[in-house]
Amino acid sequence: MTTLSTHQLNFTYQSDQQPILNNISLTLNPNSFNLLIGVSGSGKSTLLKLLAGLYPKFAGKITAGEVLLNAQPVADIVPYERAQHVAMLFQNPLRQFAMATPYEEVKFALGNLQFDPNEMPDRIQSALAFVGITHLAHHQIRHLSGGEQQKVALATIIAMDADIILLDEPFANIDPMARQSLLTALQKLQQTRGKTIFISDHDLSGYDGLVDCLYQLHANGQLNEASLNLLKAQPTTVQFENRMNQQVSPLSWQNLQVQLSNTLLIQANEFSIPYGQIGIISGPNGAGKTTFFKALTQQIAYTGQITWHQKSLSQLRPKQRAKVIGYGFQTATDQFVTMTVEEEILLSKKQTQSSEFWTSTRIEKSLKQLQLSDLLSHVVYRLSGGQQKKLQILSLLILNLPILLFDEPFAGLDKDSLNQVLTLMRNYVNQTGHSILLISHQRHGLENFIDFELTMTNHKLHLLGEDSIHD
Structure with missing residues (x-):
């Protein structure tokens, strides 16, 4: 089983600034569904990028502690091998696209991971079906809506078949029905294929009954495990009263x-x-x-x-x-x-x-x-x-x-x-x-x-x- 953890981790973007993450100790249990919440700017995206091994290689500095993937420092693992274990969806999906169409994008990602070319068509089709965009397979990504682009990025992550899936605000531009459908599908992925899922989200609706562990990151950079009761009584639908004036x-x-x-x-x-x-x-x-x-x-x-x-x-x-x-x-x-x-x-x-x-x-x-x-x-x-x-x-x-x-x-x-x-x-x-x-x-x-x-x-x-x- 793939394990991912941090131990007394401190991280800052500049050496002369206070740590944005402060003494973070976290262990993601294999085959679990985890949710990360916290105020804007508390460092949720930063934490996910550290877990994915992107930081501090591309930004910032670890001033204390470490991030371990299978008991090894994640920074010491070559990107090709790391990507087989951990995949991450960025908050802005456009930053991840390299190809023109959803089909080509997923194929490109699989090619980088050296998947068997004979297996690719079925894997691509399955990933696109998972997020409900098979009809968009050969459309230009730049012409898709923001929510559809998020689904393309998510399909790419699903196709990579990594053991641990990190998702940064994956439903920000997705309509409520599609959001709930994807949450249910992700839970099925976790339960039937043994995946470990870690999602950062500000919208808590739809998570009650899905999440095993809820983590809260505070403005001071400290992390604690929060009560799952925070996910209860979240309204499923919201209706707006028509107060339109005549002027x-x-x-x-x-x-x-x-x-x-x-x-x-x-x-x-x-x-x-x-x-x-x-x-x-x-x-x-x-x-x-x-x-x-x-x-x-x-x-x-x-x-x-x-x-x-x-x-x-x-x-x-x-x-x-x-x-x-x-x-x-x-x-x-x-x-x-x-x-x-x-x-x-x-x-x-x-x-x-x-x-x-x-x-x-x-x-x-x-x-x-x-x-x-x-x-x-x-x-x-x-x-x-x-x-x-x-x-x-x-x-x-x-x-x-x-x-x-x-x-x-x-x-x-x-x-x-x-x-x-x-x-x-x-x-x-x-x-x-x-x-x-x-x-x-x-x-x-x-x-x-x-x-x-x-x-x-x-x-x-x-x-x-x-x-x-x-x-």
Whole structure:
């Protein structure tokens, strides 16, 4: 049986800083299902990368203790041999892809591990079926939705057949039904094939009855085993009350359609974004939600009309459109154009459309609220996934645009961070009258903040609670 453990492990990214992980002693029992929780920035991704043998080779320094794979220092084991025992899924799946299609990606990974070429087709097919994407086998990965890309990365890990599977926020962009299906499949993998599974996740729903050990990583870098009772009474579904007001913003669309090779991707009839409210767009992975945002921001061709003050948005010059709609990308690092947190905030402050609202005092208060004040000198690409999301959201809010679109803004946020971000968004729309429309598979914790819900079903956009508006 493959064993993986740490003993009194301390780790830091820079020698002159406090350890991000402090005296970590952990043993993953073979053939067990384990869950890792903790606040954003506590070091969960760092711990997984240490267990996978990626750190300190590629970043940071172990200042005390060790990581052992089968009683050997993991750093001493050559990557080829290590990958046969431990496989890791990154928080951002795009960082793992080397090939153009899901089939080629899984085949590439198996080739690196020197699997028998005659066995590869069946192994690839089985892995793609495990995550439910056999129909996407030969599609371009870059054209898939974020959730579908996560499934491709997970299929690659499954195909590698490692004894220990480390998954960093594997369901962040996956719809609730697919999430539950994958959790059940992972438990079956653990029970029938003897795998050891270690998942980092902020969303605790669906884990009750699956998890053998629950570990909690704290802000001080210390780890403890937590009670499994934390996983009980997690709501399985969340419904949003329709609180949409009748006062609308100047942004609307009429008979909007997006097609690709005569295939209908999106159909949205007539709707106007409500004034000063927060809306959510829901729907399964691949339904067309991100495509819809790309149409609203004029990144792809469409038919019908998208208007601003009853004038076609396409007729506005790019600089004019940039003062109307802001778009928060699904991957936060794609948004950043500077190196440090402070530089990113100063750039947004320089470009804000309301310096009267976004004063230095308000920005400093917001940074403190989001627990970013002590990270101003940090490189944005070295932040945790949750910290990057908080910085991305604040940077866009500071621009003070009438319409803000956010694509999966809550991925990687713990419960408290989620509430902090939503409170900031709510105060922003209430005080400015601006509007926010977001795509999110995260629903828990949003109940008191969402004013209306649009759902993408069968490529058509509907307003829940008032079907006549979108049918």
